[in-house]
């Protein structure tokens with residue numbers, strides 16, 4: 688199956704499902720499909736890494752199989768696990784029969800007793816599949832070893848059963864916040880895309896397309912304010928996700944002019960640290976509302 692026919696086709700079809708790309712994103716996404724190579728996306732939080740995998744699935748009519756990575760993730764959660772309880776029950780049941788141990792052994796290491804986890808599930812699926820290996824930098828380095836066979840050969844080896852090779856190669860997306868360097872072995876097997884905050888024009892398009900009812904003028908003010916906030920040295924700069932939340936907030940509060948009062952009243956939607964809020968107020972010279980004695984009471 689070809690996923691996208693050209694970078695322009697990728698841009699169009701992703702755009703049609705609500706994911707707006709720049710040229711580099713569209714080209715790399717097209718290539719990942721055309722070359723059947725996993726796509727490693729790195730970048731700060733909330734810039735659309737996970738969403739790109741979901742958008743590829745939506746735009747190609749594929750199902751998404753997701754492996755959420757975390758510290759302590761192991762083979763049994765990522766690849767497969769034997770259903771020990773069921774195996775024990777079968778062994779007990781066979782004790783009363785005249786089955787030999789070899790027969791029982793062959794019986795309990797079959798599909799019926801296998802619990803498949805996301806990597807194996809994705810490899811075995813015959814329908815178009817997007818395999819999302821999300822936040823891969825959160826796992827321990829050893830887990831990357833588990834991924835290598837899947838990433839380079841699209842196969843999984845189960846000692847008791849043999850090697851399972853993909854009938855239909857999934858579109859593989861790995862995401863990372865770059866909290867640690869991934870191994871060269873993983874990087875070598877992937878195409879690489881660095882996603883960053885979008886330029887103002889694209890962010891305005893994203894916000895307008897995601898938040899129906901938002902007026903162009905206030906969208907422009909919002910995107911401009913977010914860009915100014917990102918220039919400050921903050922603990923956590925606002926992401927696209929926060930721009931969208933902010934736009935929804937303005938709609939909910941029926942605010943159609945993002946003046947100092949409106950920013951002050953809603954700053955908590957975009958900046959989640961007190962120190963960041965204080966810095967923004969100071970550096971952007973926002974006038975804080977004057978608390979009257981009556982209001983304080």
Ligand SMILES: Nc1ncnc2c1ncn2[C@@H]1O[C@H](COP(=O)(O)OP(=O)(O)OP(=O)(O)O)[C@@H](O)[C@H]1O
Nearest residue numbers: 705706707731732733734735736737738893927928
């Ligand atoms: N290019 C885009 N077009 C449309 N929406 C976007 C785009 N990029 C991001 N978004 C929006 O931003 C939200 C956050 O994106 P997403 O969850 O993919 O971020 P992330 O990079 O995976 O962040 P994290 O590192 O925190 O997991 C999405 O739900 C989506 O609505």
Ligand SMILES: [Mg+2]
Nearest residue numbers: 736737738862
């Ligand atoms: Mg994500």
